[in-house]
Amino acid sequence: MIRINDFALKLANVNGTGSASANGLLMQAIFRMGIPVSGKNLFPSNIQGLPTWYEVRVSKHGHTARALDYDLVIAMNAETYGRDVKEVRSGGALLYDSSWPLDAELARPDITFLGVPLAKLCNEIFTDSRERILMKNIAYLGSLVALLDVDMAIIDELLQEKFSKKKALRDSNHRALRAGYDFAIEHFDCPLPIRLEKMTATDDRILIDGNTATALGCVYAGATVAAWYPITPSTSVMDAFKEFCAAYRKDPETGKNNYCILQAEDELAAIGMVIGASWNGARAFTSTSGPGISLMGELIGLAYYAEIPAVIVDVQRTGPSTGMPTRTQQGDILACAYASHGDTKHILLFPSDPAECFTLAIAAFDLAERFQTPVFLLSDLDIGMNDWVCPRLKWDDAYRPNRGRVLGADELEKMAKFYRYSPENEDHVAARSLPGVHSKGAFFTRGSGHNKLGGYTEIPDEYQEVMDRLARKHRAAARAVPAPIIHKQVDAAFGIVSLGGCNPAVREAVAALAERGIIADTMRVRGFPFGEEVEAFLAAHDQVFVVEQNRDAQLRTLLTMETSAPKEKLKSILVYGGFPLSSRHVIDGVTAQLEQRSAGSRVAR
Amino acid sequence: MIRINDFALKLANVNGTGSASANGLLMQAIFRMGIPVSGKNLFPSNIQGLPTWYEVRVSKHGHTARALDYDLVIAMNAETYGRDVKEVRSGGALLYDSSWPLDAELARPDITFLGVPLAKLCNEIFTDSRERILMKNIAYLGSLVALLDVDMAIIDELLQEKFSKKKALRDSNHRALRAGYDFAIEHFDCPLPIRLEKMTATDDRILIDGNTATALGCVYAGATVAAWYPITPSTSVMDAFKEFCAAYRKDPETGKNNYCILQAEDELAAIGMVIGASWNGARAFTSTSGPGISLMGELIGLAYYAEIPAVIVDVQRTGPSTGMPTRTQQGDILACAYASHGDTKHILLFPSDPAECFTLAIAAFDLAERFQTPVFLLSDLDIGMNDWVCPRLKWDDAYRPNRGRVLGADELEKMAKFYRYSPENEDHVAARSLPGVHSKGAFFTRGSGHNKLGGYTEIPDEYQEVMDRLARKHRAAARAVPAPIIHKQVDAAFGIVSLGGCNPAVREAVAALAERGIIADTMRVRGFPFGEEVEAFLAAHDQVFVVEQNRDAQLRTLLTMETSAPKEKLKSILVYGGFPLSSRHVIDGVTAQLEQRSAGSRVAR
Amino acid sequence: MPSPKPNVVHPHLRPNQIGLTIRDYEGSMSTLCAGCGHDSVTAAIVRSFYELSTPPHLIAKLSGIGCSSKTPTYFVGGAHGFNSAHGRMPSIATGANAANRALTYIGISGDGDSLSIGIGQLVHAIRRNVDMLYIIENNGVYGLTKGQFSASADIGSKSKRGEVNRFGPIDPVSLALDLGATFVARSFSGDKEQLVPILKAALSHKGFALVDVISPCVTFNDHEGSTKSYLYTRKHLLQLISADFVPFAREITVDYAPGTATSVRLHDGSVVRLRKVEADYDPTDRQRVASHLELHRNRGEIATGLLFVDKQASDMHDTSKTTEVPLAQIPYEKLCPGSAKLDELQKTFR
Amino acid sequence: MPSPKPNVVHPHLRPNQIGLTIRDYEGSMSTLCAGCGHDSVTAAIVRSFYELSTPPHLIAKLSGIGCSSKTPTYFVGGAHGFNSAHGRMPSIATGANAANRALTYIGISGDGDSLSIGIGQLVHAIRRNVDMLYIIENNGVYGLTKGQFSASADIGSKSKRGEVNRFGPIDPVSLALDLGATFVARSFSGDKEQLVPILKAALSHKGFALVDVISPCVTFNDHEGSTKSYLYTRKHLLQLISADFVPFAREITVDYAPGTATSVRLHDGSVVRLRKVEADYDPTDRQRVASHLELHRNRGEIATGLLFVDKQASDMHDTSKTTEVPLAQIPYEKLCPGSAKLDELQKTFR
């Protein structure tokens, strides 16, 4: 059966051998053919020599969650042949390097073996040993072009762009590509039943990873100070920020930098720098991952209590501890929501894709300054490091940052006396003053006990008064965080709540369940504290499934504690092995829960 | 009306002027008179020159929670006269230094002013200026001896013990004491209606602070390595541990230390040292407070995931951030329960008084080794730094540490192959091997992804298998933590749940409420995860009030998330200004909640 | 040596160049122990700012946690202050400086705050050459937590409780020199005549100026057996170099005999004149400074004075090529690339 | 210089003193990049333990996080290992050592792990003189996070992405000297002849032995412009002192001409013989070692060899007066004061 624009590939490689470039070209070419596509990079925590996989899913319906069935596996890593052969769905195909004979034990009667002598082909063309290894990747790309019917003109165009200044390299690529292509055309029935055909579904779309989009958001939000410590998978946020700043933030007259990026000595210093810069009036942020969040705990509490804005991007990876640094998870929700000792509560934002990384990064700065408090942007490895097809980013030139209540020199001059923590506005926020502006605004910021005038205190009532306002302030932020995205159906039997990168899998699962007559409303929360819409959605459903990627049901915990919904109706669907969520996880989870419920009602006492 | 052995005093001093010694003597003398007494030290975060208060409550009924009504205030700090005068209950008395006239504005017709010219008296007796200041405290103690009818023989005995080797000092003390005493006898109607009379209620009791008791527990538990960084209010744990070790842990033959105490460079290092020592087979602990807990987050996650025992004593103070370092709170419950990024859950123990600090410190080591995981002993400033009257500590010489599953050389020798994380026992714990014992036990401990054999992994199923066992292990600990203390009444209308240092106030409140016909069952939880008794108690009550000392209802959160009780029935009574809890807080909280409920039922829709 | 005092009763109640008196540089009442060395350092800071005529609102004062770290409340009430967290002041000051390079930054820390929990941040602030004055009020103990040894306590030093310290001290001065610090000085809280000029020079230095001030803790470390007591310090103090700082704006002739003084021109154009107490001392030769320190340390002497200064230092902003306008003050319009640029950029995301 | 190799094909497959071959000191297969300097260090460690005949189960190997920190898996499979958290190995090793002083501790770290996030712990482990070998596999970059500059990158060094480092390097060797480290050495991963004797001497030193090993990162820091590349290092390397370590148990005569060698007797009784490449070099004079280092640094040379050793060092346990029996092995009966003592004690609590 021919399946056009609806299949999944898995490319099994060894890391550090240059496959990323070939795999990226394939993904990009499909994107340029106008076909919805997604690519998931499953790489090891290592630099060279270990197994790495790249999964490409092509879906004319626009389903971009991770697929679990592979129609075609490209097995380039002899070490993982065994596993890789098993991953091909029955009736599918396996492409392998036939320079060496395949182990007879790996034979599977239900799949097609496509042998391409990649090493031999490349050894014939190239003499340099490095080139021979690198070009094998381009050679299998060539075969795939033939097998899947990739538009060769687009590939040419991509190579042209990529190697515009490196002719020799372009030629090598062309020769390898051609060799793989020719071999496939000659030896196989091309294209395969799974194949591509141009569409126009990606016209107003871009291919972007979440970390790049986050960095771009920080640039557009007007962040000028960034401090960080390298950690996978957040490092590329700062790499991108650096690049964008170099491009857009050089002073046109002096050539100097309208920004300052500090590679800190560790995460404690990174958050300290952000707090110092924010205290001093700059928009500042850091990006990190789980271990960094743990290390930042003490100073996050300081920023909370002293009411200093701070934007913290947490690109989550699989915890606890070092965990699996190159695997995704949504495991830092509670660690961020209640970060630090004592009574603390923070604002969290949950982008679901790179496009939202951009918009929510900007929202993060506005919220941090409006509420004078740390704000966490909770991305994850799947969103942050994989390329996603997203709607083109839009920018309203009328946007101006919400700097919150900051007093200028004139205002201070007119005041009888400035008090830092009163009077409060309807958000329960008081005005702050910045250093260097006016002596009347001089204020001694402290993480120790203080009263509403900003004075040091150890008196219970004075202390409590400020703490109570902070609690009210946090609740007030519920009105200000982005509203959840709710999809309501007629006759929905239950609700599904999810967040962040679960979105594509949930949407696909809901569609699939609907085909089986199982109708669900969905809500994707985008911010914490939860607002009225979240309350209303939970109230409107007797049964709610909470889909999230961690072991301990952290979103469910937050919903339980921070809404009025009875916890009994919130059931968890948890997937936390470290790979991006697939719709099957959700479908299986929902059906299992439903069966349990009906079994439960049958035996109800 | 004469009130014997049932009143409260407040002593208002300036810190660093030597009042602690006089106040302690008073408290100790009352204790030796066999009368239940409690002392609360309300001191500033400063070394010298700021206001400090000491409250003494005498209660023949054994109520030792903080009192809020003072029958007699000793006003030794001119700066706080204003506040202090207001604190005297109507009909009570104020003792002040009449060397200088009292400000007329402070006059109150409803209280008695007892002027003692303390400075004048001391200036007459002493020439040294330091002595003049110090001895004023002993002089007012002398007056109190007369006014309250303290047994002078006991005071003599105490001075004798205290200054056994410092005769000059003893003499000075005697002279000052006598001067204050004589003045009072001469000028006032001694004793006052509030007065003391010997009892025998403290015969099998001791006067001890929680930190000392904790340290003693660590000694008896067999801890040999302690690492810490100074922080109020936990510092005295290590001071006491050091002293006890010096007394009990010198090798009799060599005179060398059977212990090693490391003052670390910070809390990150302190917990690192504990983990290193525990990994290596020693019983090791650290003591800290909130900011330290925040800083230890990352390594706590490592110990959780790599399954290394660690005992962490958190003597809680008022947060967040630096907060009020010399004020008490129960604000680190959540920070400890879920410390670190990723999915983590820890074992917590909640001592309610120094005696339990001793027993639960020992339990902490046994649990940490049995479950191979960090265990938190959650004390607080009130328990840790105030002297409490407690039952005498008992020791069973048959006690032997539960070291958990540790393989010896013989066992390892016999094994075909050692795997660190399997097989698991009924606690879901696997056996560990210690360095230096046998090559067959050699194992590479890591905080990165590992499978049940102990090998490195990035494979979802293998990772999940271990994480799921860790969740089961944590649940299994519910059977092992100390059971809650439950008091059931006939016809109780509701339940009260509390923890730790809330105990005396709750018990007193329950007694007082019972007198008004309001009958409550009580449960004091002593450990997390919660076991069956906790579940049963919650299930047995339609309405449960949770009394705790923090803003965000952290114990209630834990009960909500980690038991099956519907959250709707858990109502909070929160007191978090930083002073020890008093029964009035609880009574007011309960009655307010009950009124609200009946109001609610009246307007029920 | 300082310039001779004029013959008036309250010389410092006279307005300075910007019309402020010394009172305007004071802060709230100290709550430290009577006689604490830190209060003397506070007084020296007050005088330094007064003499430099720094506008209070252009000063940012930061600290960690400790008795020493409380002191920023006690000076220049008209300046913004930040009493942050234990050991984290360097990073917070670094971030603050990144955001606004136009202010004068003064960080106050203790030996516990700087040499134990905060040593990583201190080391890296030095490495970045953050433009600030960093004072360690060094008393060899943790004052606020009641007298534990700090990492600067000397071997053999006795605590008030009678314990003897057995771990070697970290000397912030030699550490800073080793790490390439661009301004390194040491003084004694009790010696205002030396301290004030050093502080003024340090405040005018462009880059990280470390000033280690021996500042006895009268409550926990001023007894016999302590090597950071008033008595001990007075006995073992060696004044290596005395610095008289003269702001460029009001340069005057001072009575230094030529040949006994060496001038260092600081980045803001001001000049520090150093008196060589020893003939071969050159505070610009890092190598020899270190030997000198070691020499005196071995003799049991505490070398004080302006010990090292690097005239060529480029600070964190130079290194980072930051624009001159404080980042916190650049209008948003200059920071946002706008929609056209975004559209253009997105062509590459296809 | 090492002793001459006997004329057999696989000399190290011959059993050592305790009957083990070099294979018994190997670990699992390296997963580092082919050609990574760290693998050479691993090989040198394997050889050192083999030659020292250390029983594998008496070795404890610890590390932080980084490519370098992965390497303990690759040597002495029969030893317990602990791949801990980034920058925290020193404290974990300190605690481990406190619990059991009878093991041989080897800590492996990277320049990122040691000089940035972990510098506070490193400094204090040095200060405590924890008895361990601490190796920094120094490549000037963060390998595992893909090539950012570390704090040991030289000014002007170029990253693979083309960025130029502008912050001064921290030299762990001079830092350690300044902090009073008792054994300080530097070598080069590619120079096993020098490295093995140094490691053996360090392992036998009682106290903290810091060995800084320049270990090029072939993937992110072996290009032109890097100052930690193989090429650069080979060019600028200056072998200051070569150390030939001879365990006491099998002391043999080595062919050093008298007068050109100086012997240092280590605490375990073994002897390190140092060849003075320069006539005036004395590795026991901290003061002059520092000058030497500085001198060579200014010449653009990397001084390698056993640079400093302190024969009188007392380690953490001496300082703490810990008993000789490993604390982890003291029976509980010896640790618990028992009920009688508790009763007695409680008389004072009244």
Ligand SMILES: Cc1ncc(C[n+]2csc(CCOP(=O)(O)OP(=O)(O)O)c2C)c(N)n1
């Ligand atoms: C994270 C953390 N750990 C511990 C403390 C407790 N603490 C407060 S001040 C201090 C030491 C202060 O010593 P130093 O910096 O020398 O200042 P000094 O009081 O001697 O001036 C400590 C350990 C704290 N506030 N925060």
Ligand SMILES: Cc1ncc(C[n+]2csc(CCOP(=O)(O)OP(=O)(O)O)c2C)c(N)n1
């Ligand atoms: C708390 C924390 N922050 C950041 C990281 C990410 N990280 C892993 S290795 C590394 C740096 C390694 O550099 P280095 O120690 O020089 O080792 P190399 O890889 O160069 O051998 C970093 C920053 C981490 N694992 N943990």
Ligand code: SF4
């Ligand atoms: S304790 Fe010491 S350092 Fe703190 S204020 Fe008192 S004298 Fe100063």
Ligand code: SF4
């Ligand atoms: S990235 Fe560099 S340090 Fe890491 S394994 Fe590869 S060569 Fe070695």
Ligand SMILES: [Mg+2]
């Ligand atoms: Mg100090």
Ligand SMILES: [Mg+2]
């Ligand atoms: Mg490195």
